[in-house]
Amino acid sequence: MSQMSNKQRIGAEAVETKGWFGAHKWLILRRLSQLSILTLFLLGPLAGIWIVKGNLNYSYTLNVLPLTDPYVALQSLLAGKVPETLGLIGVGIVLLFYFLVGGRVYCSWVCPINMVTDAAGWLRDRLGIKGASSLSAKTRYWVLGMTLVGSAVTGVVLWELINPVSMLHRGLIFGVGAAWMVVLAIFLFDLFVMNRGWCGRLCPVGAFYSLVGRWSPVRVSASLRSACNDCMDCFEVCPEPQVIRPALKGEGKGVGPVILAPNCTNCGRCIDVCSKDVFRFGLRTNNPASTIAIVAQGAKR
Amino acid sequence: MTEKTPKSAAARRQFIFDSAKMVCGVGMLGLGLGLYAKQSKALPALALRPPGALPEDDFLGACIRCGLCVRDCPYNTLVLAKPEDPVTTGTPFFTARNIPCEMCDDIPCVKACPTKALDHGLTDINKAKMGIAVLIDHETCLNFLGLRCDVCYRVCPVIDKAITLDLQPNQRTGRHAMFLPTVHSEHCTGCGKCEKSCVLEESAIRILPPKLAQGSLGKHYRVGWEEQKKAGGSLIDESKMLDLPDRLPEGAVLPGHYDPASGHTEAMRGMAGSEAGVIPSLPPGLGGKP
Numbered sequence: 001m002s003q004m005s006n007k008q009r010i011g012a013e014a015v016e017t018k019g020w021f022g023a024h025k026w027l028i029l030r031r032l033s034q035l036s037i038l039t040l041f042l043l044g045p046l047a048g049i050w051i052v053k054g055n056l057n058y059s060y061t062l063n064v065l066p067l068t069d070p071y072v073a074l075q076s077l078l079a080g081k082v083p084e085t086l087g088l089i090g091v092g093i094v095l096l097f098y099f100l101v102g103g104r105v106y107c108s109w110v111c112p113i114n115m116v117t118d119a120a121g122w123l124r125d126r127l128g129i130k131g132a133s134s135l136s137a138k139t140r141y142w143v144l145g146m147t148l149v150g151s152a153v154t155g156v157v158l159w160e161l162i163n164p165v166s167m168l169h170r171g172l173i174f175g176v177g178a179a180w181m182v183v184l185a186i187f188l189f190d191l192f193v194m195n196r197g198w199c200g201r202l203c204p205v206g207a208f209y210s211l212v213g214r215w216s217p218v219r220v221s222a223s224l225r226s227a228c229n230d231c232m233d234c235f236e237v238c239p240e241p242q243v244i245r246p247a248l249k250g251e252g253k254g255v256g257p258v259i260l261a262p263n264c265t266n267c268g269r270c271i272d273v274c275s276k277d278v279f280r281f282g283l284r285t286n287n288p289a290s291t292i293a294i295v296a297q298g299a300k301r
Numbered sequence: 302m303t304e305k306t307p308k309s310a311a312a313r314r315q316f317i318f319d320s321a322k323m324v325c326g327v328g329m330l331g332l333g334l335g336l337y338a339k340q341s342k343a344l345p346a347l348a349l350r351p352p353g354a355l356p357e358d359d360f361l362g363a364c365i366r367c368g369l370c371v372r373d374c375p376y377n378t379l380v381l382a383k384p385e386d387p388v389t390t391g392t393p394f395f396t397a398r399n400i401p402c403e404m405c406d407d408i409p410c411v412k413a414c415p416t417k418a419l420d421h422g423l424t425d426i427n428k429a430k431m432g433i434a435v436l437i438d439h440e441t442c443l444n445f446l447g448l449r450c451d452v453c454y455r456v457c458p459v460i461d462k463a464i465t466l467d468l469q470p471n472q473r474t475g476r477h478a479m480f481l482p483t484v485h486s487e488h489c490t491g492c493g494k495c496e497k498s499c500v501l502e503e504s505a506i507r508i509l510p511p512k513l514a515q516g517s518l519g520k521h522y523r524v525g526w527e528e529q530k531k532a533g534g535s536l537i538d539e540s541k542m543l544d545l546p547d548r549l550p551e552g553a554v555l556p557g558h559y560d561p562a563s564g565h566t567e568a569m570r571g572m573a574g575s576e577a578g579v580i581p582s583l584p585p586g587l588g589g590k591p
Contacts, residue, residue, distance in 0.1 A: 008507075019319040044372070050372075053369055053372045053373075054369050054372065054414075055366075055367055055368055057365045057366050057367045057391075058365050058369065058415050059367070060415075061367060066415065066417065068365070069326065069365070071317040072365045073365065075362060075418065076362060076365055079361075079362030079363070080359075080362060081359065081363035081416065081417060081418075082417065083363075083365070083415055083416040083417070084415050084416055084417060084421060086415045086436065087365070087415030087416050112587030134496045135323070135326075136319065136323060137321070139326070139327065142324065142327040143321055143327055143330065146327050146328070147331075147334075149331075150331050150334055150335055150338070151336065151362070152334055154338040155341065155358060155359070155361070155362045155364060156338040156341065156342070156361040156362055157361065157364070157365065157366075158334055158335075158338055159334075160335075160336065160365070160366055160390070160391060161334060161337055161338060161341060161389065161390060162390075163521075166366060166391060167390065167391070170366065170368065170391055170425055171379060171383070173368070173379075174368055174371065174381045175380075175381075175383060176383075177385050177386070178383060178384040178385040179381025179383065179384050181384075182384065185502065212519055216398060243416055258515075296331075
């Protein structure tokens with residue numbers, strides 16, 4: 001880390017070995033996912049093509065598929081209100097989906113704030129801003145707990161009073177109003193005050209989806225960790241760097257290569273920036289304590 | 302929180318200090334949010350919720366801010382509150398003076414709601430209670446000035462039930478009638494068509510939340526004449542009623558005075574339609590003989 005000043009940009013080595021597209025594959029797919037979901041929501045109000053109605057809190061697709069944000073529904077439930085049948089079915093579908101693909105896939109593949117905080121993170125890196133102020137990455141669980149208890153106490157869906165995620169998404173679809181100021185505040189907070197401050201430390205929505213994906217089968221695995229050359233690019237690019245170490249450096253401790261930490265967003269940036277192709281998507285069950293044999297097999301082929 | 306056991310006293314101190322810092326910070330955020338939640342329950346008087354909406358306290362716990370009711374409203378009546386609006390962010394409301402509720406028979410907004418924020422038990426739009434129309438300004442209402450505007454009465458979807466025109470003598474001219482728009486709360490749905498179409502610069506009739514618009518009788522109150530009607534006659538033995546002397550000067554007549562002993566009421570000045578006899582000098586059309 002101390003040689004950051006004369007270090008190449010993150011992922012430069014990967015671009016050299018894999019080409020620009022190879023080194024940005026998952027990032028491009030992710031942006032496509034985020035933008036196409038947004039486009040689907042916008043087609044109705046902008047072009048009159050009503051495929052999806054509603055917003056991320058609840059949407060109704062082609063008058064068949066209900067999708068409900070389980071975190072909002074849980075707050076409402078704690079406030080003493082049970083949704084209608086469609087709303088409940090929507091909760092079930094969303095919970096099942098994110099349980100299967102990884103809870104925080106919501107954060108990195110769907111949430112519109114991700115593009116804001118990613119932009120802030122990118123700019124922070126380009127401008128070389130170093131900030132000392134930091135909060136524990138566990139803070140978000142306290143915020144999550146506070147919103148749940150608070151909803152029960154006040155009888156109001158508490159986090160929705162200020163939730164920047166739904167404010168931005170709703171704003172884009174139903175008219176933005178002053179929501180852009182909240183979004184700008186998050187951008188500036190992440191840029192100047194705290195690296196990855198919002199998504200990585202504070203946002204209770206991410207905390208909730210971390211819990212949903214606690215046992216998700218789809219995970220990133222450092223299956224070729226023996227090829228790691230300690231370039232640190234994955235740590236630099238990862239929005240939740242603390243999740244990588246146990247898996248990547250676990251060989252000596254008998255820890256498997258799968259990133260099991262629920263805060264991992266399955267964004268796949270580590271796969272992109274690694275010039276040695278250490279990481280790949282895999283199943284959490286495919287997690288042998290030692291990966292030397294796998295590497296040997298790979299070498300034989 | 303306690304993923305690793307702090308090893309030394311210093312580490313333990315640091316751990317407790319960090320935890321306290323975090324709990325304090327989150328606690329302050331929670332306190333702020335809680336107070337904000339309390340404030341948010343105060344819905345501005347002129348912001349109306351969609352038909353079937355729960356009372357505001359319950360509504361904010363049930364509504365998940367999805368905007369499906371807004372999408373399925375065919376008249377673009379409903380809007381979602383923006384952060385700068387005085388209505389809780391993301392919740393649906395309408396302003397009668399802008400676009401009133403057209404009272405669709407199939408109530409699509411209620412059907413679209415994925416929660417119980419809008420009561421799915423509401424299937425007859427005439428039973429909706431979005432608010433209650435109140436003719437709030439008697440000084441500018443054209444009908445109160447003795448003119449025949451009648452617009453609020455004419456546009457009312459529940460005409461002659463929710464709004465009627467009540468005849469009163471025009472005291473100013475002494476020879477005309479005033480047709481006073483009168484709202485009957487049991488039929489008014491609070492759709493806001495009257496408020497929207499009031500011809501004044503500022504509407505004289507407005508939809509207000511029932512809480513603001515209505516008084517409430519004490520639970521022990523009984524209205525005598527209704528009880529009498531229910532019982533099919535007087536509730537007391539009137540023959541035993543004690544009639545105290547009226548102590549009026551000899552030969553004096555008190556207009557409108559009811560004498561229980563004889564059951565006779567003296568004729569009263571003015572009021573058309575009262576049980577008292579009419580005064581012959583009344584102009585034609587107000588009860589006087591033509």
